[in-house]
Amino acid sequence: MSERLTIALAGNPNSGKTTVFNALTGARQHVGNYPGITVERKEGTARSGDADLHVVDLPGTYSLTAYSQEELVARHVLIEEKPDAAINVVNAGVLERNLYLTVQLLEIGVPLVVSLNMMDEAKRQGLSINAKRLAELLGAPVVETVARTGRGVPELAAAAAQLGRERKGELQPLLISYGPDLDQAIADMAAVLDASPAATAGYAPRWLAIKHLEGDAEIIDALRSRDAETAARLEALSAKVADHCHKTLGTYPEAIIADYRYGFIASILKQDVVQLNRIDRVALSDRIDTVLTHALLGPLIMLGVLYGIYQFTFIVGDIPMTWMGDFFEWLGGVAGDALPDGDLKSLIVSGVIDGVGGVLGFVPLIVIIFLIIAFLEDSGYMARIAYMLDRLFRMFGLHGCSVMPFIVSGGIAGGCAVPGVMAARTLRSRRERLATILTAPFMTCGAKLPVFLMLTAIFFPDNEAQAMFIVTLTAWAVALLVAKGLRSTIISGPSTPFVMELPPYRLPTLRGMCIHAWERTWQFIKRATTVVLPISILLWAAMTYPGLPEEEAALYETRREEIRAAFQPAAEAVAEAEEQAAARPVAELEDEAAEALDEALAVVDAEEAMAALKNSAAGRFGVALEGVSSLAGYEWRTNIALAAGFAAKEVFVATLGTAYSLGETDPEESAPLIERLKSDPDWTMAKGVSLILFMMLYAPCFMTVFTIRQESGSWGWAVFSMVFNTGLAFALAVAAFQILR
Amino acid sequence: MNTIGLRRLAVGQRAVIARIQASGELGRRIRDMGLTQGSEIEVVGRAPLQDPVALRVKNFTLTLRNNEADHIQVTPLDPAAS
Known part of the structure; x- marks a missing residue:
């Protein structure tokens, strides 16, 4: 071995x-x-x-x-x-x-x-x-x-x-002199520590003493909890020398320690270690910076780069995403044909395959976004973006790097909050990153887009483009204001110092970028499938069970029987026609009859689906909420559709279609639903505005919630994003509805 | 020698750090990046909105916000001497 x-x-x-x-x-x-x-x-x-x-x-x-x-x-x-x-x-x-x-x-x-x-x-x-x-x-x-x-x-x-x-693991600490004042204090403190094995817990006494003088919060707390008496003696010694430094030198022990470390380094470098052979002051990188961070050209180029990133992500990403979508649709079809009708088929097709397909559908986007992040960071351009935008985003308690998550999440309408929230990894300051993660999902992602398109088509048929533009701007305004609000309340605290390196421009290696993207994508796939699949099944169950009572289901079955019976004569007529070899071709008649039958049956199916949905757990939830939701102008159909939108925002359209007995509606072809809603007196302009606001702001879809959990490191923030966003959305939706009605 | 706030240096101007009056996290970050008393710096640029500022120190470039630069006092170097 x-x-x-x-x-x-x-x-x-x-x-x-x-x-x-x-x-x-x-x-x-x-x-x-x-x-x-x-x-x-x-x-x-x-x-x-x-x-x-x-x-x-x-x-x-x-x-x-x-x-x-x-x-x-x-x-x-x-x-x-x-x-x-x-x-x-x-x-x-x-x-x-x-x-x-x-x-x-x-x-x-x-x-x-x-x-x-x-x-x-x-x-x-x-x-x-x-x-x-x-x-x-x-x-x-x-x-x-x-x-x-x-x-x-x-x-x-x-x-x-x-x-x-x-x-063999032996520690050999380097000893540096920190000047007469501190050296004495360090020796005294180390002696105190030496006497208490409980306090040192295996750490080197001298190192602990130095850290103590540096005001290292973690070490000071640890010492307090391990040996309170020793800690008190150390703190007295430390305070004394700090006071002395402050009075005689006007500085802090921390600063003196740093100065001596740099002094030690300088003394090494002076001993024939480094030689500058020629002076080449204006390096290539600085020349590039005169253009890329130029007062006027810099921001213009940056806007171009951000727009390019956006286009690249969603145009290139769309190709494999379509393949994925087609594949899972095909798989669902195959499974649907192979399995007998019933709950198992529904579970496999609507719960498992749609769930896994939902996760894997994001993979192309995630690969691309991580490739781009790796490129921007390794090339040094990310630091320039932060540098140029810092002044602007700081006003809202954010960071210059917040721009990437916002844009990718849908700051340009049509993004996606899953890679958007992940893009917040480029922020190294904790508070700014959290505020970015929590507000980026307000942006107009690609799944909300068909919903907005449908709603604007109903309520603002003559000004669709303007309405969409206002929606996008509103999302930005809300995201920035909420970020400001969060940073002044629950994530308050000073902004992280912007003492940041601007590394020279370098050409990233393809290999480095690929490893970076692949490792993180694989991590996403592993974690997401284990969390997202159960939730997907749960959502499916909520929309399916308990189903229709037997007698009601029997009613629909009877109606179907009646329709089939009613078409029986037609079928007989066809048979007759066949015998008589009439003028019209037999096939045509048969087709016509079958089509009419299918249509009549589809109406019954859609009505049954509506009744089943209303009776499901989600449906009952929607009905129960009518009392409250009517404040914003929503009846149970809208409630169910919004609840279903938690799975993925575009599901709102399909579910609304089912709730209006139109069968499942393809979000891309929602014309029948639009016509139906236009003629409905319940769907007023006030409701439309209220619904657009709610859709824009309420709980992120559960893939995003899961991503927020991953990126913030706690389920607490993930739950917060659901509760807070829904609360905010509801408050604004109610306000809009009450004012406009 | 006159010392002035770092914020007042113009782009292209060089100076030596005379004094740093920052403590806590900001002071620590400033020191970690090699901005110590006696270091020579050069202002290499300002962001489009005039803030932050980009400095060259110890053969690399770093950024600093204006309100952070206010903690640093510098002695400008004579342009002729550089």
């Missing part, structure tokens, strides 16, 4: 860490989530010599403080999971800042190999780096790599494996 080593991969965002991970593991990787939070956990396997490497890709961070979930996760893995070695991917071109994380990793003391990455880019910038000298001064092996081409990656894996073998 070969040995197995765990290797953690740490590094700054934009250091090429993911590219190193892909180069190490190839497609042998797995994406999941850390329990309870939305930070991705990526793992993969690699081989080096006769060692099996289990590689854990930590989130990209600039530091190891307790301010963000990403940094906490990275720190926990390094300290609690005790990897055999860690690889620190460092962007050679921005060595000074990247080493800030390296120093913190060395202070923890994990066996560390530095991957001096993007050496090609650094060379083009005229930098030469003495890797050997750097390794001596850091006390850690340094391997030069160009992860894009794979250069140096096998050597990197070998170095990590060897270090892991040699050190």
Whole structure:
């Protein structure tokens, strides 16, 4: 049996860490989530010599403080999971800042190999780096790599494996001087900690002391809960030195610690490590930026790019989506023919096949959206979008990156909130991301579109285009205002600092994009089918059971018998005609008779379907709600259709058709339903406006709710989106109806 | 030497950071990105709505909102010297 080593991969965002991970593991990787939070956990396997490497890709961070979930996760893995070695991917071109994380990793003391990455880019910038000298001064092996081409990656894996073998998990913390004032305090605090094994719980006392001085909330809380007395003594020492720093130097211990770390890095770099051979100040990337973030051209190009993304997603995505739709329709047909009529057939066709088809139907969109996200992020353009739009979106408590989720969800009418909510992954600030996730589903997605088209055709037949435009604008207005409202109430808090890197423009690798998209799509398929299928079956059951009482069903059967009997003479006439070989061809007569019979039977079927729907759980729910819903102008038929819209918004049209005894109505061909509703005195303009508002804002379809759960990390927010959105929708719908009626 | 708020630097102007008066998360993020006392910076651009600002520091570019830049005092460098 070969040995197995765990290797953690740490590094700054934009250091090429993911590219190193892909180069190490190839497609042998797995994406999941850390329990309870939305930070991705990526793992993969690699081989080096006769060692099996289990590689854990930590989130990209600039530091190891307790301010963000990403940094906490990275720190926990390094300290609690005790990897055999860690690889620190460092962007050679921005060595000074990247080493800030390296120093913190060395202070923890994990066996560390530095991957001096993007050496090609650094060379083009005229930098030469003495890797050997750097390794001596850091006390850690340094391997030069160009992860894009794979250069140096096998050597990197070998170095990590060897270090892991040699050190056997032993921590060797790097000791840095933090100046006379802090060094004394650190020593005192470490001594206090040393006396209490309960408080340290296996962590290095000196490291804990430094973190305490940095004001690290997580460490301070943990110490309090482990040993209150020791914690109190530490806090007294910490407060004393903080007070001293403030009075004599006018600064904080945190800032001093950072200054000394940078000082330590500067002293290393000065010792013949980095040489700038020629000055090439205006890099290509800066030249591109003079156009792409130009005051006038920048926003124009960005609008073009966003519009292009939208078109690309939904035009290209539509092709495989149609195939998927056709396939599941065909499958439903085959299953329908093979199975005997009854509940089982209905369950398989309407519950299972429609449910699975519903999930897989989203797959093409998700693949495309993740490819686009990977392209925008890896190329560096996403950061520019955020940079240009920050001022605008900040007014609503959002982030410049919120624009992508909004557009994809249907900010340009016809999107889809499932990939839209997923696109919010590009936001790294928690509060802004949550506000974006919760408001993006207000946009006019492609499933709401046929509903709006039907409603505008009924109520605003002469101004359909204008009405649709107003609908889209209203959706934007509501989304932004609700975001502002949420950020001032339940997700309040200061906006996350916009201290963000603008990475140089780079050409993304196709391989990296494909791995990115595929892993996340697969994760979606696995999770969605397990959650969405049961819900789909549940919805089917609610619309089907308890069905019609036997005597009523018998009534419809009797009516069908009567119709068949009434057509019997006609059939006999046909037979007669055959005998007499009359002038008209027999086939024609037969066809006519059969057609008339089918039509008459269809009327009865549609009436029965309506009665069954009204008697089903969903139907009874709709009838029971009439008392309340009449405030907004809805009777039971509309209620059922709206409830059915939770499965997918376009189902509203089909269900309304059934409720009006027209049989299932194809959302794309709703002309008979439109005619029927136009002539109905109940369907006034007030009801129309009220219904458009409600449809725009009420609970997202359950695929979106599921996605909100995935992306927010809790069912709480998913439930919130259903309850809050429906409440808001109802309030506005009632207001509109009462004013306009 | 005169120090001024970072917000007042023009695009293309260079300066040395004299003092950072930010604590908490903002202070930490500023430090993590390598903006420390004594670092040399250059304003490389402003967003179309004049905010945020893009800076070059330690051989990379980063963005900062105007109200965040207000926590940073800088000493402008003589254009002739650069």
